[in-house]
Amino acid sequence: MITFTPLTGGAATTRTTPLCYILQIDDVRILLDCGAPDWHPESSTEAAGTTADGQQVEPHWARYCEQLAAQAPTVDLVLLSHADIAHVGLFPYAHSKYGLRAPAYASLPVQAMGRMAVLDNIESIRSEEPVDDPASSDTGLDAALPVFGLTPDPSKQRKIVSVKETNDAFDSLHALRYSQPAHLQGKCQGITITPFSAGHTIGGTIWKIRSPSVGTVVYAVNLNHTKERHLDGTVLLKGGAGGGVLESLSRPDLLITDAERTLMVSARRKDRDAALLDAVTNVLQSGHSVLMPCDASTRILELLVLFDQHWSFSKLRAPLCLVSRTANDMLTLVRSMMEWFGGTVTKEEAFDAGNNKKRKRNQEGEDDALGTLALRFKHLEIFPSPDALVSRYPSSMPKLLLVVPATLSHGNSRRIFAEFASVPGNAVILSTPSEPGTLANILFNEWNSGQPDNEKFGHGSVGQPIQLNSTMTLTMNSKIPLVGTELEQYLEKERVAKERQATQRAALARSQRLLEADEADSDSSDSEADEEEVEDALGDDMDTGVPEGDESAKQLSFDIFLKGNVSRAASFFKTAGQASRFRMFPHIERKRRVDEYGETVDVAAWLRKDRALAVAVEAEEAREAHQKKQEEEEKNKIPVEPPSKFIVETVEVQLRCKLFFVDMDGLNDGRSVKTIIPQVNPRKMIIVHSHREATDGLKESCLSIKAMTRDIHAPDVGESVQIGQQTNVFTVALSDELIASVKMSRFEDNEIGFVHGRVTGNANSTVPTLDPTMPISSNGDSENLPASDVRPVLSLPRSTMIGDLRLTALKTRLGVLGIAAEFIGEGVLVCGTRTSGSLDDAVAVRKTARGQVVVEGSISDVYYTVRREVYDLHALVAA
Known part of the structure; x- marks a missing residue:
C-alpha cells in the first residue's frame, strides 16, 4: 500500500514552495525533497508577529518545521530532485538537528550545486543578523562576552545551520548518474531507484521508484521539455515535443507531478530572450545600469550563457558583473560537469575545441586549461560583496549587475536595490515571480498589475517595462564593527574571559598530571615494598661507616640522588667482620606491566616507528598532495572577524527606476503539462505543488480524456492519501x-x-x-x-499477455522485416507486403479503449508474421 503526505507544497495552497513530501511504500518511508522557505518575508506580509491583544503569531513555516522534525527520524530514504533552495534548502538542518540520517540520493550536480546554494544563503544571513545563541557556544567564551545590538530572536524560528554542518550533510549524499539504477539494501531491500533528466536545472531529476509490491512510482516535479542554451529538455519526451514518452517512464502505477503552471501560457523563448536583451541593451546605451536578481547556482547559468553570448556578439563595453559569495566555487564546479550540459553549450564547446587545437593551454588562463571553452565567461567579472564592486566600478558607470539572491529579501541584492532603485533611468529586471511575501514578489505583482489584460504574465506575451514612482519602506539588517566605548568594553571582557579559561585549563592539566602520577606510583608500589623489606631485614647492625653520636654527619651533601635513609649502606651480601662497605648507586627495578594476555605493548613506541617509516617511504607526489591539502585547508579557514554587532535600520526608498519582468524560470506551461501527462498515461496520479484553481484545471483536463485514469488525488498540506488499500500483500x-x-x-x-x-x-x-x-x-x-x-x-486458465503495445514500435519492427505499415484513421495500423498490390494480404492492427489489441486479416504469411511480432512485444504468461 502507498501512503502519500505533503509536509509543504500541497495541491490547494497559496504557498506552493518549498517542496517536501513523505511517500510510504509498505513500511518504507521516503522523503521526497526537503526545501526551505524564504526566512525574510516583508514586514507588511510576514505572518509572524504580535497581534493587537499581545498574542504571539507563529511564522508560516513553523508547522512545516514541526512536522519535518517529527518525521525525520522515521525516514528510511531521501531523494532530492533539484539543486535550489526550494528543494534542498532545509536538508542540512534536518540532517544535523532533526536526526535525518537515512541514506540520501541525488544526481552529482544536485549534490554540488545544492551545496553552493545553501552555503550562499546561510553565509548571507549570518552576515546580517545573529543566528547562534551565545549561551550554546562550545567554548563558553561567547557567553561571557558583552552583547551589543541585536540578539537571536527565537520567535522567528529560522533554521540556519553552520558551514560545517552544511558540508557534512551534502557529503553524506550518494551521487548517481542519469539512468543509473541503485538497488537499495537494508530496510529498503527490493526497491530500485533510477534518476532521469527533468530539465529546468542542471542535474534536475525525475525519480523512478520501483517496488515489487506496488509497482512503479514516478516523482516528476518542475519539468521543462524545451531545449535551452545550457540544458536539453527532459527525457520524459523522446526527441522533445511530439517524440513520445520514454518507455522506461511510461504507464507508471503512480505519477506524482506538479500543476503550478497549468493555467499559464508562456511566451515563445525566442520572444522572451529578445525582449530581455533589448531591454538590457537600451538601458546600458542610455548611460544607466541594470539590476537582475538571480539565484546562486541553477537558473543563473542560463542567464550567464545568454549574456556572455550577447556581449560577444554585440561588442558591448559595459561591465557584466556578478555579485555572489560563492560564484567562483560554483563556476569551478560547473566546468567540471560538462557531460551534464546540453543545448548550445555542448555545440559551442565542440566548435571552439576544433578551432583552437593549436592554442596553448595557458594562453587564456585556468579556464582554457580546464578544457571548458564554452563556460569560460570571458566577459564576466565576479565580486564577493557590493563594497568590492564599488571599489572597482563607481555607481554612476553603466553596467549589468547579476546579484544574489533572487528574492531581494536579504543579502547583497537587497542592499544594492536600496541604493539602485532611487536613480532615475536605472532598470530592475526580474526573472522569476519568487515566493509570496518577498520583496521580489511584491515588485512582480506591481509590474503585473500595470500590464494590459492581454499582456499579463501567463497570457502568452512578454509585456512591457513600467516606470516606478512611489516610496517603499525597507528593513535593512547589517553587521558593523564595534568602536569607542563598546569596543573597549568588549576587549576588556574578552581579556578577563580568556584569563579565566586559561586558569581553568591550567587547573585541569594539573589535575590530570596528578592522576597520572598516582597511577605511576601504584604501578611501582610492589618494587618499593621489596626495598623496604630488605632494609628492615638488615636492621640496625648494618655498618653505616659513621661514628655514633655524630648525628650531623648522617646528612650527606649529595643525598638528593639517594632514596630512603641515606645513613645506611646498601648491601645484599652478609660478610664476616666489620669490612667496609661502599654505597651503591640507587636503582629501583620497575616491574613490567602484565595483564591476562601477557606483557602489555607500548603503543606509543610503535606509533613513533610507524610515523618514521611513513615519512621515510613517502613519495614526492604524496608530499605535494599533502601540502596542497594543507594549503586548501588554510584557505578554507574562516578568517577572524573584528568585534561587531548587528543592527536594524528602517530606510525610505524612493522608487524612480524602471521595472520589467521576463520569465526565465524554464518550466513547462499549461499546454505542455496537459499534453505530456496523457502521453505518460499513469494508472493513478497525485497532484502537488499547485494552487487550487490550477489543480482543478489539470484534473478537469485529464478527466476529459477517455483513456486517462479517474484515480486522481490532490492532497493539501498535512492530508494523507492512501492508494492500494484494497490490495493485500503477503510474503511467501x-x-x-x-x-x-x-x-x-x-x-x-x-x-x-x-x-x-x-x-x-x-x-x-x-x-x-x-x-x-x-x-x-x-x-x-x-x-x-x-x-x-x-x-x-x-477450469483451464487462459494464457495472459502483459505489456502495452505501441503501434509505432510495431511499425518499426515490421519495416525491418520488409512489411510495409501505414497508419489509417485513429489508432489503426494497416500492414502488407511492399510487392503485393492487392488487399488480400493486408492486416489491420488496432487498440481498443480498454487496452485490447485486435489483429484482423485473412490467413496469410503476413498475418502470421504480424501476429508473431505482436506476441514478441508482450510477455506471454502461459497457463
Missing part, C-alpha cells in the same frame, strides 16, 4: 519444485510466470511456503490422499 517462499515447474516470460526488468499451488506452513520459519499442487494420477491414486490435499477440478 517459493519451493524449488514450484520454480522448476513454472515457465517464465521476461517483461521489462522482471520475469513473470503463472503458478498454481498451495500454501503450506513450516515449523522452522514464520514465512509460509508455496508448493505446487500435487497432481492426481489417472490410476485413481487420489483415493489414498488425505482429503485436505485433494482439490476440485479447476
Whole structure:
C-alpha cells in the first residue's frame, strides 16, 4: 500500500514552495525533497508577529518545521530532485538537528550545486543578523562576552545551520548518474531507484521508484521539455515535443507531478530572450545600469550563457558583473560537469575545441586549461560583496549587475536595490515571480498589475517595462564593527574571559598530571615494598661507616640522588667482620606491566616507528598532495572577524527606476503539462505543488480524456492519501519444485510466470511456503490422499499477455522485416507486403479503449508474421 503526505507544497495552497513530501511504500518511508522557505518575508506580509491583544503569531513555516522534525527520524530514504533552495534548502538542518540520517540520493550536480546554494544563503544571513545563541557556544567564551545590538530572536524560528554542518550533510549524499539504477539494501531491500533528466536545472531529476509490491512510482516535479542554451529538455519526451514518452517512464502505477503552471501560457523563448536583451541593451546605451536578481547556482547559468553570448556578439563595453559569495566555487564546479550540459553549450564547446587545437593551454588562463571553452565567461567579472564592486566600478558607470539572491529579501541584492532603485533611468529586471511575501514578489505583482489584460504574465506575451514612482519602506539588517566605548568594553571582557579559561585549563592539566602520577606510583608500589623489606631485614647492625653520636654527619651533601635513609649502606651480601662497605648507586627495578594476555605493548613506541617509516617511504607526489591539502585547508579557514554587532535600520526608498519582468524560470506551461501527462498515461496520479484553481484545471483536463485514469488525488498540506488499500500483500517462499515447474516470460526488468499451488506452513520459519499442487494420477491414486490435499477440478486458465503495445514500435519492427505499415484513421495500423498490390494480404492492427489489441486479416504469411511480432512485444504468461 502507498501512503502519500505533503509536509509543504500541497495541491490547494497559496504557498506552493518549498517542496517536501513523505511517500510510504509498505513500511518504507521516503522523503521526497526537503526545501526551505524564504526566512525574510516583508514586514507588511510576514505572518509572524504580535497581534493587537499581545498574542504571539507563529511564522508560516513553523508547522512545516514541526512536522519535518517529527518525521525525520522515521525516514528510511531521501531523494532530492533539484539543486535550489526550494528543494534542498532545509536538508542540512534536518540532517544535523532533526536526526535525518537515512541514506540520501541525488544526481552529482544536485549534490554540488545544492551545496553552493545553501552555503550562499546561510553565509548571507549570518552576515546580517545573529543566528547562534551565545549561551550554546562550545567554548563558553561567547557567553561571557558583552552583547551589543541585536540578539537571536527565537520567535522567528529560522533554521540556519553552520558551514560545517552544511558540508557534512551534502557529503553524506550518494551521487548517481542519469539512468543509473541503485538497488537499495537494508530496510529498503527490493526497491530500485533510477534518476532521469527533468530539465529546468542542471542535474534536475525525475525519480523512478520501483517496488515489487506496488509497482512503479514516478516523482516528476518542475519539468521543462524545451531545449535551452545550457540544458536539453527532459527525457520524459523522446526527441522533445511530439517524440513520445520514454518507455522506461511510461504507464507508471503512480505519477506524482506538479500543476503550478497549468493555467499559464508562456511566451515563445525566442520572444522572451529578445525582449530581455533589448531591454538590457537600451538601458546600458542610455548611460544607466541594470539590476537582475538571480539565484546562486541553477537558473543563473542560463542567464550567464545568454549574456556572455550577447556581449560577444554585440561588442558591448559595459561591465557584466556578478555579485555572489560563492560564484567562483560554483563556476569551478560547473566546468567540471560538462557531460551534464546540453543545448548550445555542448555545440559551442565542440566548435571552439576544433578551432583552437593549436592554442596553448595557458594562453587564456585556468579556464582554457580546464578544457571548458564554452563556460569560460570571458566577459564576466565576479565580486564577493557590493563594497568590492564599488571599489572597482563607481555607481554612476553603466553596467549589468547579476546579484544574489533572487528574492531581494536579504543579502547583497537587497542592499544594492536600496541604493539602485532611487536613480532615475536605472532598470530592475526580474526573472522569476519568487515566493509570496518577498520583496521580489511584491515588485512582480506591481509590474503585473500595470500590464494590459492581454499582456499579463501567463497570457502568452512578454509585456512591457513600467516606470516606478512611489516610496517603499525597507528593513535593512547589517553587521558593523564595534568602536569607542563598546569596543573597549568588549576587549576588556574578552581579556578577563580568556584569563579565566586559561586558569581553568591550567587547573585541569594539573589535575590530570596528578592522576597520572598516582597511577605511576601504584604501578611501582610492589618494587618499593621489596626495598623496604630488605632494609628492615638488615636492621640496625648494618655498618653505616659513621661514628655514633655524630648525628650531623648522617646528612650527606649529595643525598638528593639517594632514596630512603641515606645513613645506611646498601648491601645484599652478609660478610664476616666489620669490612667496609661502599654505597651503591640507587636503582629501583620497575616491574613490567602484565595483564591476562601477557606483557602489555607500548603503543606509543610503535606509533613513533610507524610515523618514521611513513615519512621515510613517502613519495614526492604524496608530499605535494599533502601540502596542497594543507594549503586548501588554510584557505578554507574562516578568517577572524573584528568585534561587531548587528543592527536594524528602517530606510525610505524612493522608487524612480524602471521595472520589467521576463520569465526565465524554464518550466513547462499549461499546454505542455496537459499534453505530456496523457502521453505518460499513469494508472493513478497525485497532484502537488499547485494552487487550487490550477489543480482543478489539470484534473478537469485529464478527466476529459477517455483513456486517462479517474484515480486522481490532490492532497493539501498535512492530508494523507492512501492508494492500494484494497490490495493485500503477503510474503511467501517459493519451493524449488514450484520454480522448476513454472515457465517464465521476461517483461521489462522482471520475469513473470503463472503458478498454481498451495500454501503450506513450516515449523522452522514464520514465512509460509508455496508448493505446487500435487497432481492426481489417472490410476485413481487420489483415493489414498488425505482429503485436505485433494482439490476440485479447476477450469483451464487462459494464457495472459502483459505489456502495452505501441503501434509505432510495431511499425518499426515490421519495416525491418520488409512489411510495409501505414497508419489509417485513429489508432489503426494497416500492414502488407511492399510487392503485393492487392488487399488480400493486408492486416489491420488496432487498440481498443480498454487496452485490447485486435489483429484482423485473412490467413496469410503476413498475418502470421504480424501476429508473431505482436506476441514478441508482450510477455506471454502461459497457463
